[in-house]
Amino acid sequence: MTENTTAYSDIDEKDLEILEQVENDFDVGLETLSQGLGLSKSAIHYRIEKLKENGIIEGVTADVDPLALGLEMVSITDVSVTHEEGYSENIGEKITTISGVEQVFYTMGDVDFVVVSRVQTRDQLNDLIEEIVAIDGVNETSSKFVMEEFHGARNVTENLTRAARDTILDS
Amino acid sequence: MTENTTAYSDIDEKDLEILEQVENDFDVGLETLSQGLGLSKSAIHYRIEKLKENGIIEGVTADVDPLALGLEMVSITDVSVTHEEGYSENIGEKITTISGVEQVFYTMGDVDFVVVSRVQTRDQLNDLIEEIVAIDGVNETSSKFVMEEFHGARNVTENLTRAARDTILDS
DNA sequence: AATGAAATCGACCAGCA
DNA sequence: TGCTGGTCGATTTCATT
Numbered sequence: 001m002t003e004n005t006t007a008y009s010d011i012d013e014k015d016l017e018i019l020e021q022v023e024n025d026f027d028v029g030l031e032t033l034s035q036g037l038g039l040s041k042s043a044i045h046y047r048i049e050k051l052k053e054n055g056i057i058e059g060v061t062a063d064v065d066p067l068a069l070g071l072e073m074v075s076i077t078d079v080s081v082t083h084e085e086g087y088s089e090n091i092g093e094k095i096t097t098i099s100g101v102e103q104v105f106y107t108m109g110d111v112d113f114v115v116v117s118r119v120q121t122r123d124q125l126n127d128l129i130e131e132i133v134a135i136d137g138v139n140e141t142s143s144k145f146v147m148e149e150f151h152g153a154r155n156v157t158e159n160l161t162r163a164a165r166d167t168i169l170d171s
Numbered sequence: 172m173t174e175n176t177t178a179y180s181d182i183d184e185k186d187l188e189i190l191e192q193v194e195n196d197f198d199v200g201l202e203t204l205s206q207g208l209g210l211s212k213s214a215i216h217y218r219i220e221k222l223k224e225n226g227i228i229e230g231v232t233a234d235v236d237p238l239a240l241g242l243e244m245v246s247i248t249d250v251s252v253t254h255e256e257g258y259s260e261n262i263g264e265k266i267t268t269i270s271g272v273e274q275v276f277y278t279m280g281d282v283d284f285v286v287v288s289r290v291q292t293r294d295q296l297n298d299l300i301e302e303i304v305a306i307d308g309v310n311e312t313s314s315k316f317v318m319e320e321f322h323g324a325r326n327v328t329e330n331l332t333r334a335a336r337d338t339i340l341d342s
Numbered sequence: 343a344a345t346g347a348a349a350t351c352g353a354c355c356a357g358c359a
Numbered sequence: 360t361g362c363t364g365g366t367c368g369a370t371t372t373c374a375t376t
Contacts, residue, residue, distance in 0.1 A: 008241065022233040026197070030352065043362050045353065056239040060231065062193040062219075064327040068227040069339055070179065071327065076276060076285055089319070096321040099332045104321035105247060105287075111315070114247055114285075116276075118327075120335045127332075144282070148260070150267040150275035156235040156242065156289075161270045161298075164291045168240055201370065214344050216371065221343095 008171045011056065014039070016168070018047055019056070020157045026060050071118045074146035075125055079113040079132060080139045087137050088112065094135050100128045179342045180225045185210070187336070189218055190227070191328045197231050242289045245317035246296055250284040250303060251310045258308050259283065265306050271299045 011019075014037055021028050021036075030041040037044065051057040066072075081091055088106060095104050095115055103116040115132065119125050125143075132141055160168070182190075185208055192199050192207075201212040208215065222228040237243075252262055259277060266275050266286055274287040286303065290296050296314075303312055331339070 008239070011240075019233070019235055023235050024230075024232065026231045026233050040363055041352080042354090042364075046361075049353090054239070055236055058234045058236045059195075060197045060233050061195065062190070062197050062231050063229045064190055064194050065226055065229050066327050068180065068225070069182075069327055069331065070335065071331075074276070076278060092319065092321045100330055102325060102330065105245070105317045106319040106321070107247060107315045107317050109315045114317075118330065119332070120338060124332050124334060144278045144280045146276045146278050146285075148263065148277040150263045150277070154273060156237050156240055159271055159273060159289065160240065160242075161290070161295050163295060164241065167291060211345055212370080213346075213372090217343075220371095 008168050010171060011168055013169060015047060015051065015056075016157060016165070018044065019051070020155070022048070022057070022060075023155045023157055066118055070120045073120065073122065073125060074116070074118050074149060075143050076146060077115040077117065077129060077132065077141055077143040078111040079115060079141050080110065081112045081137045082139050091135055091137050095132055098128055098131045100124060179339050180227060181342060182227065182339055184340060186218060186222060186227075187328060187339070189215065190222065191326070193219065193228070193231075194326045194328055237289055241291045244291065244293065244296060245287070245289050245320060246314050247317060248286040248288065248300060248303065248312055248314040249282040250286060250312050251281065252283045252308045253310050262306055262308050266303055269299055269302045271295060 017037060018033060021033060030044050033039075033044045034041045039047075048057070052059075079095070081088065092104050092106050092113060095101055095113060098117075100119045101115060101117045105114040106112065107114055117125070117128055119128060129141060129143060132138060188208060189204060192204060201215050204210075204215045205212045210218075219228070223230075250266070252259065263275050263277050263284060266272055266284060269288075271290045272286060272288045276285040277283065278285055288296070288299055290299060300312060300314060303309060
């Protein structure tokens with residue numbers, strides 16, 4: 001085995017700590033991070049910049065509560081397609097552009113796409129599903145309502161298993 | 172009908188524009204927002220503060236790229252449970268706490284939970300599924316691999332249909 | 343609720359280990 | 360290359376409208 005050269009871009013423990021914090025709340029401020037890690041504010045700043053440049057931090061965004069905008073209806077739609085050529089990618093992207101669609105997964109198995117969508121009303125959901133069906137190559141759809149959502153740890157760093165952490169730090 | 176009193180907390184068009192921007196990239200800066208909206212920087216600041224206080228902006232967070240941390244393996248697991256009492260909530264939360272689990276949906280239908288998880292290796296996935304099965308009340312699981320992910324518009328505001336926008340602005 | 347001025351915090355520059 | 364301390368610019372807060 002030729003040593004671990006996977007491109008974890010030299011993430012060390014301090015970087016991981018920073019990631020854990022800012023992934024939860026970017027407003028913590030350099031001061032707090034600085035005190036918690038025993039580094040100067042500038043150092044923290046540079047580390048965050050580097051994490052952005054290396055694409056580890058993809059961006060800093062405001063998280064908007066869907067419920068606050070009336071998007072109370074979540075559904076999961078299984079989509080199967082007719083398997084010609086390599087149209088699958090194309091279909092996936094088309095589904096993504098439909099208004100109300102949040103996530104699209106292309107999966108192995110009899111169900112080809114799993115689509116998570118979020119809308120305000122049942123009418124909007126009907127429209128959305130019709131738009132999926134209208135896509136060329138879409139074969140069959142089957143939807144289920146989401147009654148409750150446990151949006152657990154969306155945080156990548158908090159979700160790391162011990163093994164995963166170790167792999168990253170052994171770089 | 173007694174007029175629309177749904178708690179959209181007086182969101183106006185300018186608020187929606189701000190939300191669209193900061194949901195994509197919080198680093199845009201007050202200057203840019205100020206120019207784009209024809210308001211002073213302070214005014215923008217206060218509006219953002221208010222959106223946070225009202226819970227419309229749940230927080231500002233750094234988005235970490237899972238791939239950068241080696242989390243390349245995504246899977247969707249359908250979980251059915253034995254229907255006794257109101258244990259469902261409990262089970263949902265237990266699943267959420269499992270390391271590697273990203274999202275849990277409690278749905279209507281024969282499949283009770285849909286679980287999206289993200290891990291580094293197949294071993295980690297096996298462990299994760301074993302942990303789900305070990306939960307009291309879990310009946311059966313069935314997993315599929317995700318080959319491609321179209322993480323389309325995660326942005327709530329961009330995903331609003333015209334109808335949804337109108338509903339919000341008519342407050 | 344919005345504005346402009348004052349205090350505070352983050353971004354950048356140069357020197358240093 | 361990465362950290363520190365200081366300066367500049369941006370953000371936050373204050374007093375006022």
